[in-house]
Amino acid sequence: MVGINQDVAKFVVSYYNWEKQMFLNKITVAGAFMFLGTTAMAGCGISSGNVSILSNDFPAIQAVTAAASTCAGDGVMVEANLTKDHKDIMVAALTANPAQYTSIIASNSTLVTLMNDGLVQSLDALVEKHGSGLKPSQLVTVDGKIMAVAFMANAQHLFSRSDMLEQAGVSSIPATYEDVLVAAEAIKSAGLMDYPVALNTKAGWNLAEEFVNMYMGTGAEFFKPGTAEVAVNNDHGVATLNMLKSLVAYSNPDYLTYDSNATQAEWEAGNIALATLWGSRGGAVLDGEGSTEAVTSTTVLTGAPTWGNNARPASTLWWDGIAISANISDEDAEATFIAMMHGISSDVIKANNDATVWLGDGYTPSAASAGVTATAAGGAAPYPMLPFMGTLHGALGAEISDFLQGSESAEQALMDVEAAYTAAATEKGFLK
Template identity: 45%
Template structure:
């Protein structure tokens, strides 16, 4: 993967190196199992398989771990408490930015063990280390091989080809709804718009924080989303990553643009049904060359509102949890595109690497991006349900965004 530099927020520039083969392993001082006593520490995270593996390590060392797919809604309020309700958050670039813009994230440059981390794992802001990256993630195309074989079609590289494949699979009687996606109202729906928007190559904001979506690119984005959802189960506005993974495992769907962190579980689900699942780059749209996806880092950031002693213990526990021993357990190696040197790429990583190699942009990392994402997730359901026009939906999004920006 290429070295990525995130966009500027109102004050700061966040950067992280995401590389295909990570650099040196963690400091040897944390190499043994449970080198850190986690008793009294607490870590908040999402609940997908890769972070579950990390949380299992921390829990085995005595830490309290809270795993919640809606964790993003808790983070800022929890970190604003003094002392913070959690010592660390196992989150991503979007949740980090939201917390960091409120001054809730600790600088960890001088915390023991951080200097020994490889550059690829250090998330820096103005020369200071503010988070520890453990993996890279992106949504990318997953297609059952039997769908391709039965239709005589190649792996799609564009969303226009995805639509044709879905139609052909249904016409062949393979599945009633072969196409699925993470279109649940709220964060997931907002992310689907952001992903599709990237394929237009247009900036989402101009003149700083001014929304730039009420245009042809915005209408094209919505129209493609509607075309896709018209091929999905009518309950698509309830489908998050868990639901999409389950549809693959149950054999009711065979085409999706899903998170790379779900790839191994989708592959395993296909194997249980006796079918192979092919991983590919996120598709492009409308004749463009940019994949309709965003590149993310996942990792640890730490509460500013805690004692120096607890901060040092929390950082050490994070480093201890994300080590070679964790990777060697079960199928952990295949759950993520990990940043540790001990990581060996597996077939499950192919889609993330392909998407990154095709030039996928990083998720827009601006302090006001969260307000836009929230507005998108809340205001697009009526359009996708056929209750309003694309123009009206975009106007509603901008109005909601501007109202949030003015607060």
């Protein structure tokens, strides 16, 4: 059913996006009016140039691009393409000369992919000229050169329903995945829910991200140090797979189709009590829109759990930030940078405080960001910025669902991951 499932899933995703878009359009229009008040007077100070932005699609980024769009005016065009498929189109779009987009909102993983082909430019000069309001910690430097300006942090962490835990006789919010399993069993055996647990386990990128998070919690390395040779087929890898399998045993049988949109909807519908979701969904979950008071008032956001007697939270830290294409004119690069600085200014941060964990000035930590902050404070590691990590992520996404569905052993699944990675990395020139 794989082929058909994916097609249908795409329809569903595009329907979701359409629905969200309708909703967001309303906000964006309202937001645009709000910003116009300030920008018309202050202006962005751009006299000419084109700005076109490619990015992922979630509320915080909507706010940033909407604010950047207010810089449009005499001789300045601002366009934005917000899509979940940005990862698939970004390399082709930025390889063109001139590039189709002048800016891309990148993350730890996508920035590396772009840098592998030299598709983004150093921002040293632009930051010096126009980046006076930035904090030093927002500058993402690679080999001494500023390659991106991070504006928000994100991580997957635990969402729990305190009322369900209480009714099941669980006294505290689980701090480890072993505790999560105990709590899930308690909720299930108390007859409160059949499937209390959800992770973003959609086969492909999402499922692989869950593996990466869990594996990072063991502190083990993905590759042999200093090489591109994969090293996940070990005791840590097997334990990681077994932990994932124990967790999905408490998930809805359709768990292999669960992405962020699906898990957020399930949470808001009150169908799940323990979930590892993206921090950037926290604001949307808590805002009461699409959910009931009973769910939002008992939703507790805490740091990502640890497991297996390790101290490091089983999650990866992510940043999203602004990168500027290499294949564009200096005029467009400057216009883009100014517009994007406007998009992440402290006014925008203040107006959208709860949308995410902002890194810039003007941000006040809130309940929606407690989970990400706790995960970072707990010592979670950032997602590895390795050139070949994306290839491994792809191999994981394709091969580990066989194990979760019980059609092969953990060792066999990891052997398949390594074989698929090795073949793909050889084609890409990372391995000889």
